[in-house]
Amino acid sequence: MEKALEDYIWAQRAEADAFMDTPGNWMGKLPTPEDTQYWSDRVPSGTLREFQRQELVETAYYITADRTSKSYARTLEFHKWTDEKIEAHIERMCA
Secondary structure, X not given: OOHHHHHHHHXXXXXXXXXXXXXXXXXXXXXXXXXXXXXXXXOOOOOHHHHHHHHHHHHHHHHHHHHOXXXXXXXXXXXXXXXXXXXXXXXXXXX
């Protein structure tokens, strides 16, 4: 696993821990980098870039599915889009 991805994971986990210090707050945490089965399946290359790309594609899909339908979201094939096109689509869906 790339160090940048490992650092990102630990930073997200620390953010979640800090947020949950306030009573009543809850925030999910990414699995630890030691959970190699999860990360091998989720990010086969082990790079932060691949993880961020996957998150972007999933965000676009779920926002589109929520605003329209899952079947429509599937037809868009976000995995073929550029990051810039996906980001513009997310902005439009959130407007």
